[in-house]
Each structure stands twice: as structure tokens, then as C-alpha cells.
Amino acid sequence: MTAGRTEGAGGCRRVDAAGAAALLADARRVLLLCHQKPDADTLGCAFALYEALAARGAQVAVASPDGFPRRYAFLQPAGFSPLPPAGFCPQLVVAVDVGSPTLLGPLEAAWGGRVDLCIDHHLSNPGYARQLFLDPEAASATQLVAQVLDRLGVALTPSLASCLYAGLAADTGAFRYSNTTPEALRLGARLLEAGAQGYQICQRLFAQKSRGRVEMERLVYNSLEFLAGGRLAVLVITQQMMARTGVTEDELDGLAGIPRQVEGVQAALTFQQKGPRLWRLSARTSQALDASAICARLGGGGHIRAAGAVLSGTLEQVRARAEASARQALREWEEATA
Amino acid sequence: MTAGRTEGAGGCRRVDAAGAAALLADARRVLLLCHQKPDADTLGCAFALYEALAARGAQVAVASPDGFPRRYAFLQPAGFSPLPPAGFCPQLVVAVDVGSPTLLGPLEAAWGGRVDLCIDHHLSNPGYARQLFLDPEAASATQLVAQVLDRLGVALTPSLASCLYAGLAADTGAFRYSNTTPEALRLGARLLEAGAQGYQICQRLFAQKSRGRVEMERLVYNSLEFLAGGRLAVLVITQQMMARTGVTEDELDGLAGIPRQVEGVQAALTFQQKGPRLWRLSARTSQALDASAICARLGGGGHIRAAGAVLSGTLEQVRARAEASARQALREWEEATA
Numbered sequence: 001m002t003a004g005r006t007e008g009a010g011g012c013r014r015v016d017a018a019g020a021a022a023l024l025a026d027a028r029r030v031l032l033l034c035h036q037k038p039d040a041d042t043l044g045c046a047f048a049l050y051e052a053l054a055a056r057g058a059q060v061a062v063a064s065p066d067g068f069p070r071r072y073a074f075l076q077p078a079g080f081s082p083l084p085p086a087g088f089c090p091q092l093v094v095a096v097d098v099g100s101p102t103l104l105g106p107l108e109a110a111w112g113g114r115v116d117l118c119i120d121h122h123l124s125n126p127g128y129a130r131q132l133f134l135d136p137e138a139a140s141a142t143q144l145v146a147q148v149l150d151r152l153g154v155a156l157t158p159s160l161a162s163c164l165y166a167g168l169a170a171d172t173g174a175f176r177y178s179n180t181t182p183e184a185l186r187l188g189a190r191l192l193e194a195g196a197q198g199y200q201i202c203q204r205l206f207a208q209k210s211r212g213r214v215e216m217e218r219l220v221y222n223s224l225e226f227l228a229g230g231r232l233a234v235l236v237i238t239q240q241m242m243a244r245t246g247v248t249e250d251e252l253d254g255l256a257g258i259p260r261q262v263e264g265v266q267a268a269l270t271f272q273q274k275g276p277r278l279w280r281l282s283a284r285t286s287q288a289l290d291a292s293a294i295c296a297r298l299g300g301g302g303h304i305r306a307a308g309a310v311l312s313g314t315l316e317q318v319r320a321r322a323e324a325s326a327r328q329a330l331r332e333w334e335e336a337t338a
Numbered sequence: 339m340t341a342g343r344t345e346g347a348g349g350c351r352r353v354d355a356a357g358a359a360a361l362l363a364d365a366r367r368v369l370l371l372c373h374q375k376p377d378a379d380t381l382g383c384a385f386a387l388y389e390a391l392a393a394r395g396a397q398v399a400v401a402s403p404d405g406f407p408r409r410y411a412f413l414q415p416a417g418f419s420p421l422p423p424a425g426f427c428p429q430l431v432v433a434v435d436v437g438s439p440t441l442l443g444p445l446e447a448a449w450g451g452r453v454d455l456c457i458d459h460h461l462s463n464p465g466y467a468r469q470l471f472l473d474p475e476a477a478s479a480t481q482l483v484a485q486v487l488d489r490l491g492v493a494l495t496p497s498l499a500s501c502l503y504a505g506l507a508a509d510t511g512a513f514r515y516s517n518t519t520p521e522a523l524r525l526g527a528r529l530l531e532a533g534a535q536g537y538q539i540c541q542r543l544f545a546q547k548s549r550g551r552v553e554m555e556r557l558v559y560n561s562l563e564f565l566a567g568g569r570l571a572v573l574v575i576t577q578q579m580m581a582r583t584g585v586t587e588d589e590l591d592g593l594a595g596i597p598r599q600v601e602g603v604q605a606a607l608t609f610q611q612k613g614p615r616l617w618r619l620s621a622r623t624s625q626a627l628d629a630s631a632i633c634a635r636l637g638g639g640g641h642i643r644a645a646g647a648v649l650s651g652t653l654e655q656v657r658a659r660a661e662a663s664a665r666q667a668l669r670e671w672e673e674a675t676a
Contacts, residue, residue, distance in 0.1 A: 175513045175526070176544060178537035182527035188513065189520035189527070202514035207599050211568065214600050218559035221552070230549065261545045262552050 012127030015117075017144065020133040021151035023092060023117050024049075027058060031090035033111055034064040035103040037249075040205060043072050044142045044167030045096035045119065051077040051163070052154045061088055065105035074204060075163050092116050097141035097167075101128045119144050139184035142167030146187055158195025165196035166205065174202050212247040219245065220255055226265070232326050233259030233268040236315065242273075256282040266333075267294065267326045271318060274310070279318045281309045288337070289329055297325045350465035353455075355482065358471040359489035361430060361455050362387075365396060369428035371449055372402040373441040378543060381410050382480045382505030383434035383457065389415040389501070390492045399426055403443035412542060413501050430454050435479035435505075439466045457482050477522035480505030484525055496533025503534035504543065512540050550585040557583065558593055564603070570664050571597030571606040574653065580611075594620040604671075605632065605664045609656060612648070617656045619647045626675070627667055635663045 015023075024030070030053055034042040046062045053060045054077070061084035068082050093115050098104060099122030101112035118129035121144060123136035138144050142164040149156070156164075168188055172180045175188065192198050209217075219241050225234045237252065252272070259268035266289050270282040281298065283291040284306055291307035298321060300309025311318040353361075362368070368391055372380040384400045391398045392415070399422035406420050431453050436442060437460030439450035456467035459482060461474035476482050480502040487494070494502075506526055510518045513526065530536050547555075557579050563572045575590065590610070597606035604627050608620040619636065621629040622644055629645035636659060638647025649656040 173512075173540075175523075176537070176540040180530070180536055182530045185513075185523045185527035185530065189523035192518070192520045192523065198518055199514070199516040202511075206514060208601055209599050210601050211564070214559070214562070218556075218562070221556035221559050224552070224556070226549070261547050263546055263548050 012129060013131045014127075015131045015133050017133065017147035017151050019131065020117060020119060020144075020148045023131065024053065024094070024148065025152060027053070027092035029059045029089060029091040030061075031084070031088075031093045031111075032060065032062045033093065033095040033098060033104060033107060033115065034062065035095075035098045036065045036105040038064050038066055038069065038072070039097075040072060040075070040170035040201075041140045041142055041167035042097035043068070043075055044140075044163040044165075044170075045145045047075050047077050047080065048142065048145055048149070048160050048163035049094070049096065050080060051157070051160055052149055052152065054079075055154075056152075059085055059088065061085065061090070063107055063111070065107045071204070072166075074200075075166055077159055077163075094119065095129060096145065097121070099125050119148065137181070139179045139181060140167040140171035142171075143184060143187055146191075156191070156194035158197070161191040161194035161196035162201060165191040165198055166201050169198070169201055170205055174206060210247070210251060212245040213251045215245040216241065216247050216251070216255070217258075220258065224259060226262075227323065228327060228330055230262075230264045231266045231330055232323065233262060233265045234319065234323065235259055235268065235270045237270065237272045238315075239273045239275075256284055260284040260286055266330065267291070269319075269322050269326060271311075271315065271322070273315075277312055277314060279311045279313075279315070281311055281318070281322050283307045283309075283322075283326070285329075289333055294322075294325045294329050297328070298322060350467060351469045352465075353469045353471050355471065355485035355489050357469065358455060358457060358482075358486045361469065362391065362432070362486065363490060365391070365430035367397045367427060367429045368399075369422070369426075369431045369449075370398065370400045371431065371433040371436060371442060371445060371453065372400065373433075373436045374403045374443040376402050376404055376407065376410070377435075378410060378413070378508035378539075379478045379480060379505035380435035381406070381413055382478075382501040382503075382508075383483045385413050385415050385418065386480065386483050386487070386498050386501035387432070387434065388418060389495070389498055390487055390490065392417075393492075394490075397423055397426065399423065399428070401445055401449070403445045409542070410504075412538075413504055415497055415501075432457065433467060434483065435459070437463050457486065475519070477517045477519060478505040478509035480509075481522060481525055484529075494529070494532035496535070499529040499532035499534035500539060503529040503536055504539050507536070507539055508543055512544060548585070548589060550583040551589045553583040554579065554585050554589070554593070555596075558596065562597060564600075565661065566665060566668055568600075568602045569604045569668055570661065571600060571603045572657065572661065573597055573606065573608045575608065575610045576653075577611045577613075594622055598622040598624055604668060605629070607657075607660050607664055609649075609653065609660070611653075615650055615652065617649045617651075617653070619649055619656070619660050621645045621647075621660075621664070623667075627671055632660075632663045632667050635666070636660060 032046040034046050050060045095115045095118045101108050104112050115129040117131045119133045121138040121141050125134050146164050223236045256270040266286050268284045272280045274280050283294045285291040290304050292302045295307035295309040298309040302308050370384040372384050388398045433453045433456045439446050442450050453467040455469045457471045459476040459479050463472050484502050561574045594608040597603055604624050606622045610618045612618050621632045623629040628642050630640045633645035633647040636647040640646050
């Protein structure tokens with residue numbers, strides 16, 4: 001065992017920040033891979049590493065299976081090109097915030113088995129890369145990239161700091177979620193001092209909505225129903241609503257969480273239409289209710305506060321089944337706490 | 339001039355954290371004053387000082403001109419009583435986060451001229467107290483109370499830390515606003531380490547909504563109109579909507595900001611009905627548009643991004659006047675940047 005490395009299962013070596021930095025320090029041609037439906041964390045990692053490695057003279061390319069959304073274009077480093085340099089042949093392939101090779105989508109076939117280094121904070125990471133720098137306690141993957149850059153001796157420029165801050169803010173809901181650690185806040189402080197545009201980043205991540213999103217929120221508020229004495233909330237998103245507002249799938253983020261915010265609501269069921277008779281159920285729960293139990297009875301699964309299932313039938317049919325399961329969870333919880 | 343003090347105008351002495359701590363250290367009976375429409379910052383300061391001073395053996399009372407909203411009851415220290423002890427006669431009167439004596443409302447007559455110490459972060463504080471610990475750079479008044487407690491040698495208990503965190507999170511929008519400094523984030527880190535319930539606090543401050551509030555948001559989304567090619571948004575809140583949803587005035591907080599979040603919107607006008615023919619206009623602007631100029635033409639005023647005016651007439655009449663003023667601001671901005 002080398003310093004900074006421990007042997008893992010299936011040929012995956014666990015490395016720490018120093019180990020990851022050592023790999024990056026020597027690489028002359030680096031390909032950075034982002035996950036599908038890219039967010040501020042995977043892109044923040046990629047853009048920060050792009051700037052830092054390019055400044056050290058390396059050739060760097062970023063591959064994102066779903067491209068580079070306009071929403072995050074403000075994070076792109078100066079001179080960034082979405083296309084690799086002509087004839088680019090990577091010497092080191094690095095996946096950032098990619099918890100599983102399937103999240104590489106159409107890039108999985110070409111690169112899924114050829115990832116040299118993965119920098120990630122997902123506990124579920126199966127260790128698909130040759131070397132893995134994983135810390136599930138990290139609030140964001142950019143928190144880990146910050147450690148790697150420190151080991152590389154990279155000075156934080158304002159644009160680097162903004163990329164790292166964006167991932168940190170996005171993955172902690174701007175320090176509102178339970179993954180907000182003292183370390184996350186201290187890194188935020190350091191990044192602001194290095195010139196990160198914290199306020200502008202939060203404005204772009206949290207405060208701005210497209211006209212379509214606002215129209216969708218309007219429709220969602222109008223479709224919101226409260227059952228079981230206000231303890232159960234039901235929300236329906238039809239394909240017609242999607243077509244009418246023109247929102248994309250990623251603009252629906254967070255809608256399923258709206259009804260759970262309402263005082264007294266213990267379970268929120270969101271039905272999103274995927275086909276004429278196909279629905280995706282998202283269950284969100286507060287307090288002691290188990291969302292995964294609600295969905296398990298419907299053939300799905302998930303976590304205690306957020307779970308899902310795919311249901312076939314008319315809206316009336318799938319609602320009846322899902323609402324019955326949620327009411328059962330409510331009853332069991334009441335009996336257990338009576 | 340004593341150490342930790344500088345002489346101010348009108349008999350008000352400026353003190354630093356050490357000066358404020360020295361005053362509090364000797365006081366046996368302390369009255370803490372909050373501002374009207376109490377928020378998590380003024381209450382967080384008061385409850386933190388209550389716990390810390392009571393633990394040192396002082397008799398402490400908190401007076402809040404608008405009482406103690408249920409929303410913030412989770413911050414109340416163990417054994418807190420909203421009523422002063424019988425025969426309580428304060429030796430030291432301390433106003434926390436109270437930027438002006440008028441904000442004491444019905445308490446101003448009795449205490450406005452008798453404030454011994456004010457701990458505040460409002461630049462506009464006129465210096466009405468005998469001694470003033472003011473730092474307009476502080477993100478929250480609890481940030482200043484934290485400094486005072488440090489000088490007093492008070493160890494941060496989890497409940498104390500939660501009170502201070504609540505003020506910090508509330509006044510920075512959970513570290514999203516432009517007043518979020520590295521110091522604010524570092525204090526947040528320290529408070530989490532001391533046991534502050536950061537996640538639960540943010541849930542209570544930001545994530546929970548009453549049924550009435552949700553119903554009001556629904557009505558607001560339905561009343562939202564976009565004019566001038568989507569650059570102007572108009573929102574109407576009638577007395578009928580208030581009655582129908584049963585929301586209180588303080589539950590309307592933030593509604594006027596909703597339309598400004600929409601991509602492309604440069605000015606958002608919210609008309610809140612105050613009487614049959616009386617309306618309160620709130621103007622919110624993005625980018626370079628001056629909200630105070632929009633409202634000045636209507637007899638009101640305010641800041642560059644948030645201003646207001648009171649208008650008489652039918653909704654149609656007041657809308658016509660306000661929209662004309664907003665369109666003029668849009669035209670002038672276009673001409674200036676053309």
C-alpha cells in the first residue's frame with residue numbers, strides 16, 4: 001500500500017486528496033466527465049479543475065452527457081470550449097461527482113470502464129474507477145476538489161472560487177440542508193475571501209425562474225389537494241401541463257417538495273405523467289412517516305423522506321392506489337405513536 | 339475616553355463588544371427590548387441574552403411590543419416567561435436589533451428615552467441609547483451578541499447557539515444575501531459545532547408555510563400578469579383574498595419578491611389593498627432600474643431595488659398610474675443603455 005492509497009474491492013483503489021493531486025499533477029491531457037442532468041456541483045468541479053489544470057499547462061477537455069446548460073454558463077472558465085481540442089487523446093480520465101457509471105449516460109460505453117480517477121461524495125459509489133477519492137461526509141464534490149487543489153498548490157482565483165462555491169451552495173441548498181457541516185461553512189467563508197461571487201451565484205441558483213417554471217408553479221398550486229385532514233397533499237403534473245408551459249424536465253426540480261412545506265402535511269404525493277397511462281409517483285414525507293414504505297407497497301422504493309414508484313393506469317386508478325398506501329402509513333404511524 | 343468607548347453625538351456613547359459586555363456583567367436586573375413585528379434576529383438576540391444572563395444569576399425580562407409569535411417559540415430558552423417577574427424594576431435596559439426608538443411601538447413612550455445599551459447592525463441607527471454597540475457590517479445583530487457573549491466568557495450551549503444561528507440565518511436568507519460575509523459563515527460554523535440545530539432552524543424559517551399562505555400563493559400566481567414584453571410584472575392582493583385565505587399581514591412577507599424572480603422581469607409592482615379605494619404599492623426592481631424613482635413619481639419613495647407608495651382610487655386607476663411610471667423607468671433605462 002502506497003501512502004495516500006488503500007486497496008479497495010474490484011481493483012478500485014481508495015485515495016485521499018494528496019493521492020488525487022499526485023495523479024493530476026503529472027497528467028498532460030485530462031478528460032473530465034460530468035454526470036447526466038448536470039448540476040452546479042458536477043459542473044463546478046469540472047470547470048474548477050479545467051481552469052486549474054489548464055493554468056498548469058495541461059490540455060483539458062470536459063465531456064457532459066447532457067451538454068452545458070445555459071443556466072450554468074456563468075461558471076464556465078475563460079477560454080472554455082465545450083469541444084475537445086482536435087485529436088485530443090486523454091492520458092487521464094477523471095469523473096467528478098459521478099456516483100455511478102450509468103450516470104455517464106451515452107458516455108458510459110466509451111468511458112465508463114476507463115475512468116482513472118473519480119472524485120465523489122456519494123456513499124453509494126460502487127468504486128468503478130481505478131482510483132477513487134470518496135468522502136460521503138463532504139457536502140459537495142467541490143469541497144473535495146478544493147482539497148485536491150490545495151494539495152496541488154493552486155491559488156484560488158475568483159473564478160475558481162465561484163465554481164467551488166456554486167457546487168457547495170447548490171448541494172446544501174445554500175447551507176439550509178442537514179448536510180451543512182462546519183467544514184462546509186468554513187470553506188464557504190474561504191471562497192468568499194478568495195473572491196467567489198456568493199450572492200450572484202445564489203441569485204442564479206435559487207432566485208431566478210423561467211416564465212414556464214412560474215406558469216408551472218401556478219398550475220401546480222391550482223392542482224394541489226389536501227386530504228386526510230390536511231395531513232396528505234396530492235399534486236398532479238400532466239403531460240398537457242408540460243406541453244402548455246414548455247418547461248423541461250430539469251425545470252421541475254423541487255416541485256414535488258412544495259406540498260411538504262405546508263404546515264400539517266405529513267406525506268406529499270406527486271404524480272407526474274410519463275405516458276397516456278403511465279405515471280411516476282414521488283412521495284415526500286415529514287416527521288416520522290416512511291416514504292419508502294409507502295412506495296414499496298406500490299412496487300417502488302427509496303429513502304425514508306423521499307421515495308418513488310412507477311404506476312400504470314388512469315390518473316384515478318393510480319391515485320386511488322397511492323393514496324390508500326399513504327393513508328395506511330398515516331394510520332400505522334398514529335397507532336405507533338398513540 | 340474610556341477603553342472600549344468613543345463619544346458620539348447627542349449623549350450617545352459608542353462602545354465595542356468589550357464595553358457592552360462590561361455593562362451587562364454588572365447588571366442584576368436586565369430588561370431586553372425587541373422591535374415591532376419581531377423576527378428571528380431580535381428574538382434570537384433577546385433569548386440568547388436571557389439565557390446567558392439568567393445563568394449568571396441576573397433577573398431578566400424580555401419585552402416585545404408585538405408579543406412572542408408562535409413561529410419563533412422554538413427559540414425560547416428553558417423557563418422563559420413572557421411576563422416580567424412581579425415587582426421587576428430594571429437596572430439596565432437593553433434594546434437588541436432595534437434600529438430606532440419608533441420601532442419599540444407601544445413601548446416607546448415608557449422605554450424609548452431610557453435605553454442604556456443598544457446592540458444593533460442598522461446603519462441608520464440615530465444613537466438613541468446611552469451606549470450603542472453598532473456594527474453595520476454585521477450580517478445580523480446576533481453576530482454582535484455572539485461577540486458580547488465571548489467577552490462575557492459565556493460558553494455556548496446548544497440552545498444559545500441555536501438562538502444566534504436563527505438570527506444569522508434569517509437576516510442572511512440562510513447565507514444567500516449579499517450581506518453574507520466570511521465572518522458570518524465562520525460564525526455559522528462555530529455555532530453548528532456548539533450544537534445549533536441549523537437544519538431545523540432553516541426548515542422552520544424558510545421551508546414551512548401555513549395552509550393560508552399556500553392558498554395566498556395560489557391566488558397570487560393566478561393574479562400574476564406580465565406586461566411590456568415580460569419586463570414588467572403586476573401582482574394584486576385584495577382584501578377579499580386576505581379574508582378568504584385568513585392570512586395575517588406578516589404571512590405576506592416575500593410575496594412581493596416572487597415576480598422579480600422571473601427571468602426577464604425588470605420591475606415588479608405589487609398592489610395590496612388597504613381599504614375600498616386605498617392601495618399600497620410595493621415596487622421591486624432588478625438590474626439597473628430604480629424602484630425609488632418609480633415610486634417618487636407616485637408620491638412615495640424607498641431604495642433603488644425596493645420602494646413603495648400609497649395610492650388612492652380604484653384598482654384600475656392606481657394600476658394605470660403605477661404602470662405608466664414603471665414604463666417610463668423602463669424607457670429611460672433603455673435610452674440610457676442604448
